[in-house]
Amino acid sequence: MDVCSDFLKLLEIIMLAWKYVLPAAAVGGAAMGWIWSDSDPFASEKTRAASIQVEDKNVALDKRLKELPSRKSIFEHLQSNREFDVLVIGGGATGAGIAVDAQTRGLSTALVEMDDFSSGTSSRSTKLIHGGVRYLQSAILKLDIEQYRMVKEALFERYHLLKVAPHLSSVLPIMLPIYSLWQVPYFYLGIKMYDFVAGKRRLKSSYYISKQKALDLFPLLKKDSLYGALIYYDGQHNDARMNIALILTAIRYGAQCANHVEVVDLLKKTDPDGVTKVCGAKVRDCLTGHQWEIRAKSVVNATGAFCDQIRLMDNPKADLLVVPSQGVHIVLPSYYSPSSTGLLDPSTSDGRVIFFLPWLNMTLAGTTDSPCSITDKPAPAEADVDFILKEIRGYLTPDISVRRGDVMSAWAGLRPLVRDPSKKDTASLARNHIIEVSPSGLVTIAGKDKWKITALRIITELSHLCLFVFHVENGQRIVAWPKRLWIK
Structure with missing residues (x-):
């Protein structure tokens, strides 16, 4: 070591x-x-790559389709009465990642999404691929091993996602301004720990800059009491396009993925032991109203904040898993931030952090964290918009007037946080995920906080459930994502 x-x-x-x-x-x-013991399954990229195995060496590893099939062709496969190995419900980041993972492992995969792909939470993020500076701080201060491991895993996945999708992601320097002398060692050690946990997969080393250099880099920064700033690096990506690229990658490898197809009920059968098992879903084409059945050996519920709706189809008496939290972002004109550097407010008035980031020639600011009800059309509340503007004013020079009229757009997304009856505020709920297998075999994944800690390949390790729990044995077997697999 x-x-x-x-x-x-x-x-x-x-x-x-x-x-x-x-x-x-x-x-x-x-x-x-x-x-x-070496309990980390991703101890090194070299070890992970070495674990890739193909049972049938005569079968080509790369079986991508040269041309994408039409929607009509996909529907013909979904309605062909064949039995798929895996049926994924949900076309967001998690469902798309599962589809890629399952299909490239040799599992015949179907995916249905009741709306557009990435129409929900997965397209309403802060556009960052990061481990969560706030979670690392919480892990250290509270000696919380689970949050620490979550950050460590997410930093590994940050490195990998930037590597496999360089056309949709990039490295972004983020400035952390310092306005108190005691904050210099405190934040410096914290950011260095962030680098340290990333290890060899850190993007670039963080460093301290003087007050003048900070103002040169971010001219609108408030000058009074400014001591200097820290610069650290995280990933930024186009979340909606990344989601669509994952769906298209799964389709190119043979998965049958369809949007505007809603699950209206789960199919069940009784096995020889008298146990009732989920064996597919009854679905409806939202555009035509046509209904049919999709049979599958395993069904994965990856519907995010709506996962309890599918779970209640399986068991009407099931306890609810998700506590929804709403995060709001606003878009401001480009002059609010430099074109290539973000800003982090590490201590808002409610104890959270706010990012201030360049995005598509605009400035993206957010996010908030407040309890909400589950809806397919979450809308930003005026109070949340005002809160973000108030926090922004605290970091910008008084020479610029931050006006409500400068807000060019805003959106809200639901965080599918896992329920914990002992905790009341959503900020303290862990953003890590749980995987639940019901007595009937429905696999539910819940609890991930958008793309930030999506850790796609870690989440999609639940494909092993389909291999071992459901004894799915068809097709070519890939133990891990191959080196040549790129998100396209």
Whole structure:
């Protein structure tokens, strides 16, 4: 192990000791032994690449279609009464990632989305691919091993997503202005820890700049009491296009993906042991009203904030999983920010962070975090827009008037956070995901906070459930995404 790995393992030990060993010293020895083992399935990219295996070496790894099939052709396959290995419900980031992962593993895959692909939460993000600076801060201050691991995994996936989709993503420097002397060491150590956790996959090293350089870089920054700034690097992408590219990649590998197709009920059958199992779904074409059945050996519910609707089709008495939270973003004119540098407000009045980012020759600002009801058309509240404008005024020079009329557009997205009865505020709910397999075999994934910590390949490891839980054995088997797989 190198020094970096030793330090990160030590940090995990401290967090686990705080959470488990001190309250229950009797189990400490076993826990420590587990920590020192190499429990990270993504220990290195080299190891991961080496794990790629194809059972039938005579079968070409790359089986992409040269031409995309028509919608008519896809519907013919979906209505052909064939039995798919996997049926994915939901065409957002998670569902699209699962479809790519399942299809490239050799599983015949169908995907249905009741609206446009990426019409919901997946197109209403902050446009960042990052691990979550706030979550790392919370993990360290609260010695929360789960949030720490979530950030570590997300930083790995940030590196990978930037690598496989360079035409849709880029590295973005983000400035963290410092207005108090004590913040210099505090934020410096925090940002360096962010680099440290990323390890060899950090994008670029963070660094400190003087007050004058900060003002040269961001002329509208408030000058009073400014000491300097930190610059660190994260990823930025076009979320909607990335989602569509994932869908098209899945289709090119043979998946049958259709939008404007709604699941109206789940199909079930009784196995030889007398157990009722989900075996597909009854669907409806939202454009024509035509209904038919799609049979599948496994059904994955990846509908985000709406996952409980599908779960209730499976079991009307099921406890709800999701606590929805609404995040609002606004778009301002381009002169509000430099064209190639973002800004992070690390401490808003409600304890969150706000990003101020260049986006498509405009300036994107957000986000908020407030409880809400589940709706397919979330709308930004005026109070949320005013809150973002108020926080922006605190970081910009008084020479510029931040006006409500400068807001060119705004949108709201729902975060499908996992329910925890002991916690009331959505900001404290973990953005990590859970995978639930119901007694009837419905696989539900819930809890991811948009693209920020989507960690697509980690989420899509649930394809193993289809391989082992459902004993799906057809087709070519790929243990991990191949090196040559690019999102197109």
